Amino acid sequence: MVAETENLVEVNNLKMYFPVKKGVVFQKHVADIKAVDDVSFTIKKGETLGLVGESGCGKTTTGRCILQLNTPTAGTVNFDGHELTTMKPADLRAFRSRMQMIFQDPYSSLDPRQSCGGIVSEPLIVHNMAKSKNEIKNQIEELLSVVGLNPSMAGRFPHEFSGGQRQRIGVARALAVRPDLIVCDEPVSALDVSIQAQVINLLEDLQEQFDLTYLFIAHDLSVVRHISDRIGVMYLGHMVELADRLELYDNPQHPYTKALLSAVPIPDPVAEATRERIVLEGDVPSPLNPPEGCVFKTRCSKVGCSGGDVTMELMESTPGHFVDSCVHSK
Amino acid sequence: MAALLEVKNLRTHFYTIEGEVKAVDGVSYDLQPGEILGLVGESGCGKSVSAMSVMRLIPWPPGKILDGEVWFDGVDLLQLEEEEMRKIRGKEIGMVFQEPMTSLNPVLTIGKQLTETMELHLGLTPEEATNRAIELLEMVGIPDAGSRLPQYPHQFSGGMRQRVMIAMAMSCNPRLIIADEPTTALDVTIQAQILDLMQDLCRQNGVALIVITHNLGVVARYADRVNVMYAGNVVERGSAQEIYHNPQHPYTKGLLNSVPRLDDTVKKKLDPIQGLPPSLSKPCLCQFCGEPQPTLVEVAKDHLAAKCNADPNCEGWFPRDLG
Numbered sequence: 001m002v003a004e005t006e007n008l009v010e011v012n013n014l015k016m017y018f019p020v021k022k023g024v025v026f027q028k029h030v031a032d033i034k035a036v037d038d039v040s041f042t043i044k045k046g047e048t049l050g051l052v053g054e055s056g057c058g059k060t061t062t063g064r065c066i067l068q069l070n071t072p073t074a075g076t077v078n079f080d081g082h083e084l085t086t087m088k089p090a091d092l093r094a095f096r097s098r099m100q101m102i103f104q105d106p107y108s109s110l111d112p113r114q115s116c117g118g119i120v121s122e123p124l125i126v127h128n129m130a131k132s133k134n135e136i137k138n139q140i141e142e143l144l145s146v147v148g149l150n151p152s153m154a155g156r157f158p159h160e161f162s163g164g165q166r167q168r169i170g171v172a173r174a175l176a177v178r179p180d181l182i183v184c185d186e187p188v189s190a191l192d193v194s195i196q197a198q199v200i201n202l203l204e205d206l207q208e209q210f211d212l213t214y215l216f217i218a219h220d221l222s223v224v225r226h227i228s229d230r231i232g233v234m235y236l237g238h239m240v241e242l243a244d245r246l247e248l249y250d251n252p253q254h255p256y257t258k259a260l261l262s263a264v265p266i267p268d269p270v271a272e273a274t275r276e277r278i279v280l281e282g283d284v285p286s287p288l289n290p291p292e293g294c295v296f297k298t299r300c301s302k303v304g305c306s307g308g309d310v311t312m313e314l315m316e317s318t319p320g321h322f323v324d325s326c327v328h329s330k
Numbered sequence: 331m332a333a334l335l336e337v338k339n340l341r342t343h344f345y346t347i348e349g350e351v352k353a354v355d356g357v358s359y360d361l362q363p364g365e366i367l368g369l370v371g372e373s374g375c376g377k378s379v380s381a382m383s384v385m386r387l388i389p390w391p392p393g394k395i396l397d398g399e400v401w402f403d404g405v406d407l408l409q410l411e412e413e414e415m416r417k418i419r420g421k422e423i424g425m426v427f428q429e430p431m432t433s434l435n436p437v438l439t440i441g442k443q444l445t446e447t448m449e450l451h452l453g454l455t456p457e458e459a460t461n462r463a464i465e466l467l468e469m470v471g472i473p474d475a476g477s478r479l480p481q482y483p484h485q486f487s488g489g490m491r492q493r494v495m496i497a498m499a500m501s502c503n504p505r506l507i508i509a510d511e512p513t514t515a516l517d518v519t520i521q522a523q524i525l526d527l528m529q530d531l532c533r534q535n536g537v538a539l540i541v542i543t544h545n546l547g548v549v550a551r552y553a554d555r556v557n558v559m560y561a562g563n564v565v566e567r568g569s570a571q572e573i574y575h576n577p578q579h580p581y582t583k584g585l586l587n588s589v590p591r592l593d594d595t596v597k598k599k600l601d602p603i604q605g606l607p608p609s610l611s612k613p614c615l616c617q618f619c620g621e622p623q624p625t626l627v628e629v630a631k632d633h634l635a636a637k638c639n640a641d642p643n644c645e646g647w648f649p650r651d652l653g
Contacts (some may be wrong), residue, residue, distance in 0.1 A: 054517035162606055192372040193544060197588035197602030204599070219517065222547075226590030226597070249592065263522040264592050265547030269570040271593060272551045279526060280519045283487045 008181060008213050009043040009066060014075035016061050020288065033287050035061040037237035038312065048214040050228030052221055054284060057234040059217045063183040066215065067099050068092060097127045100174035104186035106166035110158040116169050117154030120144065123176045143172040148202060164195035171202065183215045188223060200227060221264045225249055233257045236287060236295040238312045243321040253323040256296050294326040334538050335361040335506060340398035342383045345391060349611040353379040355562035361538050366529065368553030369542045374607060376562040377542045381508045385423060386415050421451040424499030428511035430491030434483040440494055441479030444501060451502045466497040470527060489520035496528060507532065510542045525552055546589055550574055558582050561607060561614045561649055563624050568633030578635040579646040605652040614649040621647055
């Protein structure tokens with residue numbers, strides 16, 4: 001990585017609490033699900049930031065908060081010098097075309113009643129980016145060929161495509177408005193192994209071709225390691241470690257990162273037999289009632305770790321490598 | 331050693347509106363007592379159907395086991411009366427399914443579901459069965475087992491539900507457990523817990539295990555031997571060591587090249603397999619030489635790969651829809 005590139009996205013102290021209500025008529029606010037709790041990070045122009053963590057750790061919610069699809073409870077999201085959280089909806093609209101999303105499930109994220117061409121061209125029409133019918137048609141053809149689909153398929157409907165092809169339609173739709181940032185939310189986890197590689201390669205090629213910045217959210221650590229420049233590890237709404245891709249895998253510091261890495265099996269029986277394994281005990285606690293202090297303390301393997309009186313905070317241990325302060329307090 | 335399970339030339343087809351789908355088309359493999367076999371392949375390759383056929387759990391219509399033999403401990407399961415087969419299911423062969431939420435009955439307590447099979451197969455009294463159920467839950471690592479018996483599946487987390495499934499599969503001391511994508515719905519740290527547990531239990535009790543999965547890493551970590559399935563056929567078969575370090579079939583090679591590895595030292599482009607798997611309702615012709623049926627040929631000791639009879643120089647039987 002070049003040392004100083006401009007930040008495209010700056011997220012500061014982002015919090016997203018979902019209220020839990022009881023009662024039918026007079027709904028009483030009884031608790032909060034702290035999906036994202038005090039997360040800060042930046043995404044540089046042109047880089048891929050990977051977010052990993054297990055289900056329910058808040059990685060998808062973080063992505064949605066950046067796009068303002070959820071209104072954060074607290075914190076700021078700065079996009080290319082503009083503060084999004086306080087922006088009026090009308091002003092925000094202009095920014096929507098600069099940030100797009102690719103969804104996980106290529107089966108439910110495409111309208112089954114709309115043709116492939118209709119799906120891809122809708123963002124163009126919504127954002128007034130194509131004037132004439134002819135222009136729209138040309139754009140559709142160009143987009144489809146960019147993502148490796150035959151332009152003659154524009155009239156077909158989603159059910160006529162395979163899973164990998166549908167995900168390509170999802171990519172074309174995101175690309176249509178020439179965004180700067182694409183949030184990829186588990187873009188390959190619903191696909192078969194051999195198709196996954198095709199889509200990953202496509203995303204890499206497009207990044208080069210269109211200078212895209214990716215926020216790549218996934219639970220598959222091998223895929224995230226492959227595609228990302230930097231990686232953030234999330235656990236129960238907090239970011240516990242953030243570092244360059246190789247640094248994170250070669251020198252993980254947080255016990256959760258270590259356990260997560262050792263839990264991923266490598267497709268090689270010899271390498272597997274000689275690896276050090278850390279198996280975490282128990283389940284992830286409920287985000288409705290997370291542990292006080294360090295959220296990881298119920299599963300922490302560190303000798304003598306109580307984690308009760310610390311606040312979760314990222315500290316820079318070596319340049320560019322941030323890790324939760326609890327690890328350093330001992 | 332005599333094989334515990336020997337599947338010979340199994341063919342299971344489904345009759346759908348689109349025609350006859352050859353989900354499993356001539357699969358043969360064997361399993362030694364106490365062995366862990368990985369059955370790996372992508373969706374629709376026939377790995378689940380081949381295991382369901384062993385248990386004779388293929389619903390008719392639309393599916394039918396057309397041909398083949400399934401020898402389990404000297405008995406051909408396909409020739410048994412339904413009555414006798416029922417004594418094998420759950421007793422001699424246990425099963426762990428993919429989705430622990432849908433495979434447990436939501437309106438029955440965990441205790442009821444655990445004790446039912448034991449009362450039926452082992453003839454235990456309700457009291458004995460309850461005691462054994464507590465033992466089993468403790469064995470699979472569920473704390474405070476006694477008070478969890480009267481609870482319902484929704485009160486358990488995903489990992490805990492899968493532990494209950496494993497306890498059910500182990501309850502009648504089976505000699506074989508078939509686990510169909512046992513951890514696909516679970517997070518990686520929980521996946522490691524569950525698979526370690528299954529491996530330990532099977533090794534301790536000498537139970538053979540068939541793990542069906544699409545995850546090449548899981549197979550590498552846990553399996554002794556591997557069957558790679560593709561388009562309704564076993565295309566490569568051998569020890570885990572052989573399959574991963576000396577792959578002979580183009581599909582196996584392609585699969586191994588298309589997954590990123592956690593221990594890659596240099597960032598290189600992935601090398602995906604071009605095209606899509608073929609439709610199983612049409613004849614599956616090899617993309618290189620047009621051969622419709624593969625022949626398993628020994629390429630190294632205890633290592634077979636699917637080759638084409640028509641062309642001895644063909645890389646391997648590998649139908650692919652390159653459209």
